[in-house]
Amino acid sequence: MARLILKSPYIKSTGRVSGYLRYIATRERVELIPDDRPPTRKQEQLIAKLLKDFPDSKTLYEYEVCLAKPTKVNASAFITLALEANWDAIHESEQYMKYIATRPRAERIGAHGLFSDSDSVSLEKAMEELESYTGNVWTHIISLKREDAVRLGFDNAAAWRNLIRAHRNDIAAAMKIPPNDFRWYAAFHDEGEHPHIHMMAWSAKPGQAYLSKEGIRQIKSKLTNDIFHNEMLHLYEQKTESRDELVRQARRAMLELVQTMRDSMCDHPDAERLVLELAAQLGTVKGKKSYGYLPKRLKNLVDKIVDEMERLPVVSKCYDQWLMLQGKVDAYYHDKPQKCVPLSKQKEFSQIKNAIIREAERLRLDELTFEEKNLGQYDEPEEFRNESYDYWTLQDVIRDESLTMEERGEAVSEMEKLAESGDMYAQYLMGKLWRDGPLLIPDSVEARYWFEQTADQGHLVAQYSLAKLYLSDDLEVRDTRKGMNWLYTAAVNGSHYAMYRLAKELFKGDLIKRNSDAAVEWFARSAERGNPYAQYMLGKLYLAGKEVPRDEEKAAYWLTQSAEQGNPYAQYLLNHLEENRPPSAMLAVTRLLHHMSRIFRDNSVPKSRPGGIQIDRKRLKKLQEKRIALGHKPDDHEEQWPNLTM
DSSP, X not given: OOOEEEEOOEEOSSTHHHXXXXXXXXXXXXXXXXXXXXXXXXXXXXXXXXXXXXXXXXXXXXXXXXXXXXXXXXHHHHHHHHHHHXXXXXXXXXXXXXXXXXXXXXXXXXXXXXXXXXXXXXXXXXXXXXXXXOSOEEEEEEEEOHHHHHHHTOSSHHHHHHHHHHTHHHHHHHTTOOGGGEEXXXXXXXXXXXXXXXXXXXXXXXXXXXXXXXXXXXXXXXXHHHHTHHHHHHHHHTOOHHHHHHHHHHHHHHHHHHHHXXXXXXXXXXXXXXXXXXXXXXXXXXXXOSGGGSXXXXXXXXXXXXXXXHTSHHXXXXXXXXXXXXXXXXXXXXXXOXXXXXXXXXXXXXXHHHHHHHHHHHXXXXXXXXXXXXXXXXXXXXXXXXXXXXXXXXXXXXXXXXSOHHHHHHHHHHHHHHHHTTOHHXXXXXXXXXXXXXXXXXXXXXXXXXXXXXXXXXXHHHHHHHHHHHTSSOTTTOOHHHHHHHHHHHHHTTOHHXXXXXXXXXXXXXXXXXXXXXXXXXXXXXXXXXXXXXXXXXHHHHHHTSSSOOOHHHHHHHHHHHHTTXXXXXXXXXXXXXXXXXXXXXXXXXXXXXXXXXXXXXXXXXXXXXXXXXXXXXXXXXXXXHHHHTTOOTTTTGGGOTTOXX
């Protein structure tokens, strides 16, 4: 694989800086003479000393070549690059300097080979500038393999000069230097298997420059994209169908695992124990409770919880699939394959850590949770008593997806006329169409109008729907006072969903004054009318024994009623009823598993790659929300994303 190699050491401000400049400007081009003889005894000794003094020299490509094929030429190339990469340290070493002074020389190219922003560079003036400079100077070494340099036209000084000039502001930005303060000189060395340039870069204002690992990556990325642009485009155009299918299969498998995570209950006592430990220790933390603000001991505990969650087979398999997908990111950006790190060290999944902290804090504060995954799909049951024939006929057309949008739209227009005549069923349906679409562009104000018309006529489900609309986050219609009034009205009139929602609000105390006794009473009324969510909450309350006296028998009864209606949370608590494990901790770990499923789903599209469309997490979320608003399921048409292949 072709690649760009970048090393970026720096030299502290001493007289050695100008010496380095003179060296790279005037050193002679080494004649490329094939020599397959083994390294000399002196070369072997010098290599051993280099590796001992500068262990990082093992990362040089020349060292790989020398190990694979130990010859005099390859040994010389490695020694030269290792010396130049460690100039600051070797300057005072007599043995190293003797080698530099006496190394084989050949063809000389002009008085010096320096280039910079201007075409005419004075070596003496440049040296004077550096001799008086008091800051640090970075000495970038940028190289290509011989075959790549020849093929791509970077086997000459002019090509490198044009490249660096084109990206001098990018390099300056990566080094945290304003463009006007950026100073640099470079020289091209056509030597061995790796033609390369030496570039000295610094700021006109000492102490201003700073180069991090991320900065080095940015420099390398910019140069790589330019050098290999045309070649990379060609490569991505030539991807085979089998490779494409491999990516699709991997992502499909990952999304299947995500769905399994989303639907699973988590039985993990070790994780529960650690989350409870974190919850207890969070009480000693002052200020913001997020991962970045926690003391080290608690960060380690959070990481330990992530590691425990990774032990779950479904999480481990999903992470393996994700790593496989990401491993296909173009290797142009990496000298070596990226290491597989534990999930707790993977930056792409840092959200998991704050999710853990939130769940632990919820445990610490003893907050009641409401596990109601599919409530919104069932809490507005159809209510028919004496609907008209016209209503029945029109609603059949509106709901028939086999018909054209025009045909269904005409039926909506007729339904509106029926609603205007006072038909409360038509009014309710018009409210739903304006609220949810897709035949009408959602308009909450219009939805409110029609819900009000039918709610005033005593339509029970409309009363509940109107309450939800008033209590929603939509600022155009939000009115918590009216919302609570309609919620109470619907509850009193017999809506067990309204009873359940009213009990929730009484428990939370966000919209009305908290009243746990009244909340328990409304949970009980809703549960007695068959609401599976209220049955579950009532069972959980009896199991916890805080708002009501602990009663395992009553807990088992209500949890059984809920479980028989398909509530997996109720069934989960029933299965562990005899284990005396805190239900809040068990549920917290299950919620963590569901958080992880969402994070894996959001990261299921491979990271950005050259020549392809880049989709970051925030953009992906916006696109998903847009699809949902248009009536699609959250994971509908997942396989239609552009450029999923690597």
